[in-house]
Amino acid sequence: MMKIHLLGNRNGQTIVEALVALGLISVIGLTFAGGMVSLRNTSKASLMASATDRQVSDIAENIKAGVQEYQVNFNYDQTKIDDYLPVDKLPMLWDVGRVAERGSCDTCKGSYGYIIQPYEVYRGLYLVTLRMTHESWAPDKFRDYTFVVSAK
DSSP states (O other): OOOOOOOOOOSSSSSSHHHHHHHHHHHHHHHHHHHHHHHHHHHHHHHHHHHHHHHHHHHHHHHHHHGSSOOOOOOOGGHHHHHHSGGGOSSEEEETTEEEETSSSSSOOOEEEEEEEEEESSEEEEEEEEEEEEEGGGTTTOEEEEEEEEEE
């Protein structure tokens, strides 16, 4: 028997096969890179949410531990909160893992302040309004948190 080779040596790959393989590798690589970017953005958002919750909790616990030591605002008018807590003049600065007074932290991207008012309805209870800002919360300028604490 005689073998006939019409097209010569067929041991290699054609250019079309190489381009298809390159295209598949590129699609897989871009999908992986996109997933990594999405994961990074999700982890940043999760870290900021966790830091915010931790900061609010720490402030609340500090106020609860010694509410009698703080200055209390006896004006019951809730419409004046914007006058008491102007966003651009909040006294404390914060960021993930940091708290400082205004002017002493150049890297802090958020600020906060609070007012303590007697709770009108119940004697011995105080209404605390905490106003916080952070650059990553755009377009919101600030968030207000309210909670009630009792005097010991």
